[in-house]
Amino acid sequence: MFRLVYHECIKTFLKKRTYLGFVILLVVIPLIEIAVKIEGARFSSGFLRSLQQDFFFVGNLFNGWIVSHWIMNSLWVHIPILISFVAGDQLAGEATAGTYRLILIRPVSRTRIFFSKYLTTAVYTIVFVVFLGILSVGLALILMGSGQLLVWDSGFLILPSSDVAWRFFAAYIFAAWSMLTVSSIAFFFSSFVENAIGPIIATMGVLIVLLLVSVMPLEFFESIRPYIFTTYINIWQKVFADPVQWPEILEGVTWLGGYSAAMVGGAWLIFVRKDILS
Amino acid sequence: MVGTFCSIPTILKVSSPLTSDQILLTHDLSKQFKKRWAVTNLNLEVHRGDIFGFLGPNGAGKSTTIRMLLSLIRPTKGDVTLFGHPLSSQRFDALRRVGGIVEKPDFYLYLSARRNLEILGALQGGVSRKRILEVLNLVGLESRVSDKVKTYSHGMKQRLGIAQALLSDPELVVLDEPTSGLDPQGMKEVRQLILHLARDQGKTIFLSSHLLSEIEMVANRMAIINRGELVVQGDVSKLLEGGEHYVVIKGDPTAKVRSVLRSERKIVREYKEHDGQFDVSMPFEDIPALNRLLVQRGVAVRALVPRRSLEDFFLSLTESQTIE
Numbered sequence: 199m200f201r202l203v204y205h206e207c208i209k210t211f212l213k214k215r216t217y218l219g220f221v222i223l224l225v226v227i228p229l230i231e232i233a234v235k236i237e238g239a240r241f242s243s244g245f246l247r248s249l250q251q252d253f254f255f256v257g258n259l260f261n262g263w264i265v266s267h268w269i270m271n272s273l274w275v276h277i278p279i280l281i282s283f284v285a286g287d288q289l290a291g292e293a294t295a296g297t298y299r300l301i302l303i304r305p306v307s308r309t310r311i312f313f314s315k316y317l318t319t320a321v322y323t324i325v326f327v328v329f330l331g332i333l334s335v336g337l338a339l340i341l342m343g344s345g346q347l348l349v350w351d352s353g354f355l356i357l358p359s360s361d362v363a364w365r366f367f368a369a370y371i372f373a374a375w376s377m378l379t380v381s382s383i384a385f386f387f388s389s390f391v392e393n394a395i396g397p398i399i400a401t402m403g404v405l406i407v408l409l410l411v412s413v414m415p416l417e418f419f420e421s422i423r424p425y426i427f428t429t430y431i432n433i434w435q436k437v438f439a440d441p442v443q444w445p446e447i448l449e450g451v452t453w454l455g456g457y458s459a460a461m462v463g464g465a466w467l468i469f470v471r472k473d474i475l476s
Numbered sequence: 477m478v479g480t481f482c483s484i485p486t487i488l489k490v491s492s493p494l495t496s497d498q499i500l501l502t503h504d505l506s507k508q509f510k511k512r513w514a515v516t517n518l519n520l521e522v523h524r525g526d527i528f529g530f531l532g533p534n535g536a537g538k539s540t541t542i543r544m545l546l547s548l549i550r551p552t553k554g555d556v557t558l559f560g561h562p563l564s565s566q567r568f569d570a571l572r573r574v575g576g577i578v579e580k581p582d583f584y585l586y587l588s589a590r591r592n593l594e595i596l597g598a599l600q601g602g603v604s605r606k607r608i609l610e611v612l613n614l615v616g617l618e619s620r621v622s623d624k625v626k627t628y629s630h631g632m633k634q635r636l637g638i639a640q641a642l643l644s645d646p647e648l649v650v651l652d653e654p655t656s657g658l659d660p661q662g663m664k665e666v667r668q669l670i671l672h673l674a675r676d677q678g679k680t681i682f683l684s685s686h687l688l689s690e691i692e693m694v695a696n697r698m699a700i701i702n703r704g705e706l707v708v709q710g711d712v713s714k715l716l717e718g719g720e721h722y723v724v725i726k727g728d729p730t731a732k733v734r735s736v737l738r739s740e741r742k743i744v745r746e747y748k749e750h751d752g753q754f755d756v757s758m759p760f761e762d763i764p765a766l767n768r769l770l771v772q773r774g775v776a777v778r779a780l781v782p783r784r785s786l787e788d789f790f791l792s793l794t795e796s797q798t799i800e
Binding site for chain 2: 201202204205208209212213214295296297298299300301302303304305306307311471473474475
């Protein structure tokens with residue numbers, strides 16, 4: 199299995215499309231952070247203006263932590279699009295290229311091929327989120343330094359600088375878990391179409407619809423909200439509460455894991471029964 | 477049209493258990509797509525050492541059959557047995573000694589030939605670099621081993637397709653239209669490679685082609701399918717010996733030739749006259765008698781050419797089915 203995953207990783211990471219998301223991050227994040235650095239005091243005064251009417255701040259609240267936290271909050275809707283570029287291509291890409299005809303005639307079970315591809319998708323997703331974290335947090339700290347983190351958790355909360363690093367670390371772990379669910383959905387769509395664009399659009403469609411359901415204040419939507427994965431997709435934000443609400447995080451992790459398992463299970467059932475006509 | 481030849485007695489019904497000589501058997505192999513049956517009750521038998529030609533007009537079900545043989549498509553009914561292992565229940569053992577190429581050769585274009593073969597070899601437990609170079613050398617691609625496949629011509633991709641089929645040194649090689657899209661020189665090279673694989677390396681070849689002359693040149697056994705059904709199966713030489721033949725006759729005066737052909741209804745089944753020549757449908761063994769009659773009646777016979785190519789045979793079979 200390790201050999202299959204290794205070669206799937208080679209296929210994935212030698213493909214130019216794989217780096218599209220990385221290139222976008224390499225452009226967007228430095229652009230934002232350099233712009234914030236240049237704006238400097240103006241950004242922080244705008245950000246903190248309303249608070250400064252009621253509070254007197256001591257210390258540096260405009261720092262790398264708060265900027266990277268702000269970026270994390272801003273990009274969590276966009277990151278799934280970039281991830282689905284690759285996850286949606288894993289199975290459908292083979293159909294489009296006609297290479298199913300090469301790999302599925304070999305004496306190896308479709309189940310092993312399937313899971314080697316899913317594990318590769320998981321590796322990509324984790325690498326992508328880690329890259330996002332290192333770039334976002336690392337560059338922000340280099341440009342704007344460390345300090346206390348001001349977050350909103352049913353009210354403003356100021357976390358001391360010594361209490362922030364582990365929270366970011368944990369937040370990115372849970373963000374990777376959320377993004378794995380998005381990858382699993384794209385992977386599911388990828389299993390029954392023969393065009394890589396389809397899974398990307400379908401994943402985005404699902405995400406947009408369910409995000410709307412998650413935020414629209416309608417009674418009907420509220421009743422189904424606990425059962426849709428977008429309710430838990432921002433589970434990482436709960437790490438920045440004080441105290442951390444671990445039971446809520448555990449519930450979210452379980453739901454997201456369940457969604458991932460259901461999507462992968464469905465994709466597997468389709469894949470092993472699929473007639474290869476491409 | 478010269479005639480309708482449909483008295484071919486050679487259809488083999490294969491339902492016996494696999495013997496050591498039979499390495500591929502299909503048992504009532506059938507595939508249904510929605511309401512349409514693409515392949516119906518197909519019983520094929522390929523022996524060790526065969527170059528087995530698999531023929532049929534477009535849409536006859538050849539590709540569907542090959543996809544079932546290589547487990548790309550699940551049969552609706554029936555099964556495939558490879559080396560004594562049913563494909564449905566012992567897929568790994570069945571495919572372990574089989575290599576193949578299905579339709580056009582598609583690869584990971586952004587990777588080199590070597591990397592492509594490494595990836596495909598990994599699916600079979602891994603292959604050594606030495607073996608990769610061996611197969612690339614066999615198909616004449618050793619000098620392009622590190623080049624990305626997207627820089628390859630169609631002919632080179634076709635040869636790379638054969639190389640990947642040979643990667644695990646299989647006993648049975650299934651080749652689906654391996655000369656498709658090649659120029660005459662490329663076709664000749666592939667044909668020679670097929671003969672080399674069969675004669676010098678002892679491989680069994682299952683060869684599908686729409687170029688009937690190709691099959692005639694290399695195959696020792698063949699099957700023809702039409703509309704998803706087996707029309708005929710057997711030794712190429714025996715199939716071509718039996719049955720009706722065309723005989724092209726050129727002679728003067730043509731009126732006397734016509735008169736002889738009209739009068740000898742016991743020999744001549746049908747004939748057609750065009751451009752001063754007669755295409756005559758008749759049994760092979762009566763050709764000397766007809767020649768004798770023509771000479772006795774004062775015909776100056778300029779040519780008497782028995783014609784029985786696989787193409788004629790193939791067309792006669794498939795057309796007679798179509799007419800029915």
